[in-house]
Amino acid sequence: VSFDLVIRGGELVDPAARRRGRYDLGIRDGRIAAVERELGAEGTGHAVDAEGLLVVPGLVDLHAHVYDGSTYWGIDAAAYAPHCGTTTWVDAGSAGAYTLRGLRTIAAGAEPVRIKAFVNLSSIGLAGPTWELATPGYLDEDACLEAIESAPELAVGVKARIDCNTVGAQGVAPLRAALRVAEQAGMRLMLHIGQGPPELGEVIELLRPGDVLTHCATPGSMRLVGDDGALRPGVREAVARGVVLDVGHGGGSFSFRVAEALLAAGLPPHSISSDAHQISVRRSMFDLPTCLSKYLALGLGLDEVIAAATAAPAALIGEEGRLGTLAVGAVADVCLLAQESGSFPLVDVTGDQRRTDLRLRAVRTFAAGLELLHGPLPPPEPWALRD
Ligand SMILES: [Zn+2]
Numbered sequence: 566v567s568f569d570l571v572i573r574g575g576e577l578v579d580p581a582a583r584r585r586g587r588y589d590l591g592i593r594d595g596r597i598a599a600v601e602r603e604l605g606a607e608g609t610g611h612a613v614d615a616e617g618l619l620v621v622p623g624l625v626d627l628h629a630h631v632y633d634g635s636t637y638w639g640i641d642a643a644a645y646a647p648h649c650g651t652t653t654w655v656d657a658g659s660a661g662a663y664t665l666r667g668l669r670t671i672a673a674g675a676e677p678v679r680i681k682a683f684v685n686l687s688s689i690g691l692a693g694p695t696w697e698l699a700t701p702g703y704l705d706e707d708a709c710l711e712a713i714e715s716a717p718e719l720a721v722g723v724k725a726r727i728d729c730n731t732v733g734a735q736g737v738a739p740l741r742a743a744l745r746v747a748e749q750a751g752m753r754l755m756l757h758i759g760q761g762p763p764e765l766g767e768v769i770e771l772l773r774p775g776d777v778l779t780h781c782a783t784p785g786s787m788r789l790v791g792d793d794g795a796l797r798p799g800v801r802e803a804v805a806r807g808v809v810l811d812v813g814h815g816g817g818s819f820s821f822r823v824a825e826a827l828l829a830a831g832l833p834p835h836s837i838s839s840d841a842h843q844i845s846v847r848r849s850m851f852d853l854p855t856c857l858s859k860y861l862a863l864g865l866g867l868d869e870v871i872a873a874a875t876a877a878p879a880a881l882i883g884e885e886g887r888l889g890t891l892a893v894g895a896v897a898d899v900c901l902l903a904q905e906s907g908s909f910p911l912v913d914v915t916g917d918q919r920r921t922d923l924r925l926r927a928v929r930t931f932a933a934g935l936e937l938l939h940g941p942l943p944p945p946e947p948w949a950l951r952d
Contacts, residue, residue, distance in 0.1 A: 568593050568609055570934055572899060575615025579622060580872035581879075581890035590620065592897040595677075595933035600893060613929065615901050621871050622889050623652025623898025623932060624853050627878040628755070628779050628813040628838035630691065631680055632659035632668050637694045637948070638842035643675045645841065647937040649852040650900035650927030653888055655878065656682040657755060657779065657813070657840070658724025661690035661697070662708035669719055677932035679898075681882050683724035683755045684713050686743040694948075698725065699733030709746045721882040722777070723747040727768055728759035728787065737763050740771060747776070753881070755779055755811070758787040759818065765789065769799045774807030777881065781810040781834055782827065784820035784915050794826040804832055809881065814850045814859075814914075815840030821863070821913045828863055836881060837873040843949035849912040854902060854925040859911050862921040897934040900927055 568591040577588040577600070584600065591599035606612075631642035631654045642654045654675075660668040660682060672680035684690075687697035688705050697703065713720040725743035726732075732739050740756065740763075747754040755777040756768065765787040772778060781789060789800045789810075804810065810827070812819065812834045827833070837860055839845070839853040850856065857870040865873075879889025887896055905924045912918050930937045 568598060570611045570613065571604055571609045572613045572615050572620060573604070575618045575620035575901065577620045577891065578867060578871045579891040580868050581622070581876035582892040585868065588620070590891060590899065592934045595897050597891055597893050597895045597897050600891060618928060619902040619904060620891070621900050621902055622875040622891050623900050623930060624650045624874045625653040625655070625878040625882070625889050626651045626838050626841065626853050626874070627655045627777070627811055627836045627881060628657040628840045629654045630659045630840070630842040631656050631671070632690070633671060635664065635667055636691045638691055640841060640843060640846060641943050642671070642680055643678050644940060644943055645846070646678045646932070647930045647939045648927060648942065649839070649841065649854065650902060650930050651853055652898035652900070652930060652932040653679040653681065655721065655882060656680060658683050658685035658726065659691045661685040662688040662705060662712040664690045664692065665712045665716055669716055672719055677935050678937065679932070680719070681721045682719050683722045684709060684720050685724045686739055686746060695730040696733060698731050698735055698739040701735070704739055704742055706742050706746050710749055713750045713752070720752070722753040722755055723750065724755045724757070726757035727763060728757070728785065729762055732763070737767050737771070740768055744771060744773070753777055757813070758785065759783055760785040761787045765797055766799055769803050772803055772808045775809065777809045777811050778803070779811040779813035779838070780815070780818035781812060782820055782824040783818045784823060788820070788823050790823055790826040794829065796830050809835045811836045811838050812856060813838050813840040814845065814856050815842065816845040816848050816850065817914050819850070819913050820915055821917045821919055825863055833865060833869065834873060836878045837870060838878065843946050847945060847949065849914055852927070854927050855911070858921055858924045859919070861923060862911055862919050897931060899931040901929040902926065903928045
């Protein structure tokens with residue numbers, strides 16, 4: 566047997582395959598070709614020493630903004646991928662019907678890094694910072710559905726940001742419209758919550774099984790827990806009927822107190838995503854491994870946080886078994902994570918801090934068997950420094 570690449574001696578964490586321990590990975594033609602306790606030295610094109618590192622599936626970030634160059638929030642997916650360990654970026658509504666073709670071009674250019682997309686109900690997507698659902702003329706359900714159907718390789722669902730700024734005077738009407746499009750497309754809706762109105766009770770009851778509620782630990786008025794830490798009405802019922810809780814940390818959407826209350830209530834996030842964008846990558850979010858470190862600090866296990874950034878989001882975008890796992894036959898997306906020990910502060914978007922003695926950091930990242938090289942990160946957009 567010969568391999569193009571062998572990753573040797575690391576501690577494998579592959580929750581989808583229920584495999585954990587010291588394994589060698591053999592990679593051939595961009596796929597995982599062998600997972601063995603020890604692979605022989607013969608026939609190996611190139612060997613990578615992963616001794617002392619965690620070997621996990623390439624991270625799948627369910628909520629990010631990678632429509633670089635044409636939107637307020639977008640960052641360069643390929644440039645950030647090796648810094649974050651992310652091999653699949655799911656763009657959360659940066660593109661709408663009028664702008665989706667540009668994101669398809671970006672996705673083609675980012676390969677082997679993968680881009681998928683929730684398509685915004687608003688035809689202009691996130692060209693600007695907000696207000697995208699406040700103008701009735703941009704709420705074109707037919708155009709959104711046509712755009713989704715035009716991009717089967719890219720589109721995984723519909724996105725609607727529902728908060729006091731995004732919808733203006735439209736209230737929950739854009740959410741109902743987005744749900745109609747998702748229903749017709751046979752796809753999930755990703756709902757963003759934040760500062761109301763509308764308030765949580767008006768939106769959460771509309772979500773269907775399989776729909777994703779992102780910013781589940783937001784400190785905004787639509788937050789999932791009350792000031793006493795108890796779940797707000799409708800939250801447990803929503804999760805029980807199959808609504809998916811996603812983190813989407815971002816620049817304003819992660820509170821330790823809310824995250825802790827959800828964990829105490831027995832509701833860990835299904836998926837841990839970054840909401841990486843122009844501003845959050847320079848604030849308390851930084852990158853997806855830092856988000857995972859926060860949930861480790863809150864008491865989730867290593868297998869749980871890795872699953873929440875690999876197998877779980879891969880399943881949510883219909884890539885179960887192909888992405889988010891290191892099983893034989895899967896795409897060879899691999900991330901080598903360092904477990905740094907020390908005493909590190911972790912900060913949420915309110916300035917609240919927790920300390921941790923273990924921090925995860927992406928060291929080397931491979932997409933379809935090709936190593937993604939660390940380059941300098943692009944400079945921020947001017948407004949990212951002002952905001
Ligand atoms: Zn976002």
